[in-house]
Amino acid sequence: KTVAIVGCPFSGGQPKAGVDKGPIHLVEAGLVNQLEGLGWKVKFDGHHLFEDINAQDDPPIGILKNPRLVSRVTQSVANVVGDHIKNGELPVTLGGDHSLAMGTISGSLSHHPNTCVVWVDAHADINSIETTESGNIHGMPLSFLLGIGSSVPEFDWVKALLRTDSLVYIGLRDVDAGEKAILRQHNIKAFSMHEVDRYGIGKVVEMALDHVNPNRDRPIHLSFDVDALDPSVAPSTGTPVRGGLTFREGHYICEAIYETGLLVAMDLMEVNPSLADSVSVEQTVAVGCSLLRSALGETLL
Ligand SMILES: N[C@@]1(C(=O)O)CN(C[C@@H]2CCCCN2)C[C@@H]1CCC[B-](O)(O)O
Numbered sequence: 001k002t003v004a005i006v007g008c009p010f011s012g013g014q015p016k017a018g019v020d021k022g023p024i025h026l027v028e029a030g031l032v033n034q035l036e037g038l039g040w041k042v043k044f045d046g047h048h049l050f051e052d053i054n055a056q057d058d059p060p061i062g063i064l065k066n067p068r069l070v071s072r073v074t075q076s077v078a079n080v081v082g083d084h085i086k087n088g089e090l091p092v093t094l095g096g097d098h099s100l101a102m103g104t105i106s107g108s109l110s111h112h113p114n115t116c117v118v119w120v121d122a123h124a125d126i127n128s129i130e131t132t133e134s135g136n137i138h139g140m141p142l143s144f145l146l147g148i149g150s151s152v153p154e155f156d157w158v159k160a161l162l163r164t165d166s167l168v169y170i171g172l173r174d175v176d177a178g179e180k181a182i183l184r185q186h187n188i189k190a191f192s193m194h195e196v197d198r199y200g201i202g203k204v205v206e207m208a209l210d211h212v213n214p215n216r217d218r219p220i221h222l223s224f225d226v227d228a229l230d231p232s233v234a235p236s237t238g239t240p241v242r243g244g245l246t247f248r249e250g251h252y253i254c255e256a257i258y259e260t261g262l263l264v265a266m267d268l269m270e271v272n273p274s275l276a277d278s279v280s281v282e283q284t285v286a287v288g289c290s291l292l293r294s295a296l297g298e299t300l301l
């Protein structure tokens, strides 16, 4: 089986410089060899180059920032991910900010319409155009994928093909009021850190999969934001929130999803190597590579 590494040096969905350097640090840490060491054939033909749009040609829409840039980049990512899946490969998208998931999940859905999404994150990333307070599109990808809130022509290419009952969250602990309303209104299943504490990660993953994949017969797209982990574990990220997943809880999720044999695509998002000292950056990058290895079959025994 072949893994296709999709390096996406992109930061347009949020304001902090540096997250576009995430992919290069993950690859430079030896990710390709590490995955080959697990027996995968690895396809990586260089990081994607996303041309910028100068500011005057991409004014905000409402308060949405860099809308045309984000739309164009994520649409190209959708095509790339979709093509890899069509070729029978497993795309591993390295971010870059989480707005990229509009592309990666669109890519998965284009080939596997019954894909279910496991979203591991401190945040819900489901703000609509009406509810976003920041205008940063990395906090909004799921509203576009689900067709929640009003649409803008620039994002018409995103077909709202994800169903709310096909999405489940693990790790939430910093959800905006508008997002809480959306989650309640649409009955979207979420296992916050409260549930992780109450049930333990093993039961949480089992319940999460029971919700979106009861017969374990649907393809799984795992979208992992490193800020789901506690900042002590993955410090170099743009929106850290205390009280996160331990190193082992993060890895358990990846190991358990690999065990299903249903993983068709994975995202590793929001590694920003410019936000911490070099030791913390290295730690964050190493944890990212380790999570990816676990999602792709690395076991402890
Ligand atoms: N919901 C947010 C948005 O901007 O929409 C609000 N903001 C964090 C906000 C800061 C002030 C105190 C309350 N929390 C980040 C988040 C998006 C995270 C994107 B991700 O990819 O990192 O998950």
Ligand SMILES: [Mn+2]
Pocket (backbone or CB within 6 Å): 098, 121, 123, 125, 138, 225, 269, 270
């Ligand atoms: Mn996120």
Ligand SMILES: [Mn+2]
Pocket (backbone or CB within 6 Å): 121, 122, 123, 225, 227, 228, 239, 270
């Ligand atoms: Mn997050």
